Amino acid sequence: MKNRWYKRLTLLAALPVIAMAGGxxxxxxxxxxxxxxxxxxxxxxxxxxxxxIYRLTLRKExxxxxxxxxxxYLSGYWEGSLNYWNGYxxxxxxxxxxxxxxxxxxxxxxxTPYLEGGIGISxxxxxxxxxxxxxxxxxFEDRVGAGIKMGNWDLSFRxxxxxxxxxxxxxxxxxxxxxxINYRF
Numbered sequence: 001m002k003n004r005w006y007k008r009l010t011l012l013a014a015l016p017v018i019a020m021a022g023g024x025x026x027x028x029x030x031x032x033x034x035x036x037x038x039x040x041x042x043x044x045x046x047x048x049x050x051x052x053i054y055r056l057t058l059r060k061e062x063x064x065x066x067x068x069x070x071x072x073y074l075s076g077y078w079e080g081s082l083n084y085w086n087g088y089x090x091x092x093x094x095x096x097x098x099x100x101x102x103x104x105x106x107x108x109x110x111x112t113p114y115l116e117g118g119i120g121i122s123x124x125x126x127x128x129x130x131x132x133x134x135x136x137x138x139x140f141e142d143r144v145g146a147g148i149k150m151g152n153w154d155l156s157f158r159x160x161x162x163x164x165x166x167x168x169x170x171x172x173x174x175x176x177x178x179x180x181i182n183y184r185f
Contacts, residue, residue: 041182046176055178059184078100088131093124094122110151134171139164140163143160
């Protein structure tokens with residue numbers, strides 16, 4: 001089981017190199033007001049009890065920047081996702097929508113590191129994942145993480161937590177460490 005995790009982590013780590021080999025790493029201008037979506041992405045992660053997490057994401061960056069300084073600025077994005085969880089012989093499908101706030105550090109040329117955090121909502125097809133009883137289909141999606149923007153590419157690593165916030169018990173929740181790669185138009 002651990003060997004499978006290391007193979008996937010190696011693949012995820014290699015994706016940025018593969019992507020940059022054919023991608024544009026020139027700076028991206030400020031978000032444009034055209035279209036509903038300005039980035040697409042894929043993610044893979046795993047819970048501590050070996051539930052595999054796969055996500056396809058669509059993003060729309062906020063058009064505003066706040067608290068601008070010589071160090072950086074606060075902004076963010078909306079993220080919608082299709083989720084697939086597999087563990088304990090159970091397939092669980094879900095959708096989620098989250099506002100995510102980022103603090104972007106400036107002054108590093110074409111590279112922009114950032115910190116992120118957000119709380120969103122999700123709906124999943126199953127309420128049980130093996131011994132984990134989530135009790136409700138509706139779950140909150142919490143996240144904290146860090147990432148780096150390089151031109152059109154956005155790479156991030158985050159901790160995510162899914163639970164129903166004790167709306168109904170038991171509320172076992174699921175904790176995930178997940179890596180993502182996004183392409184920004």
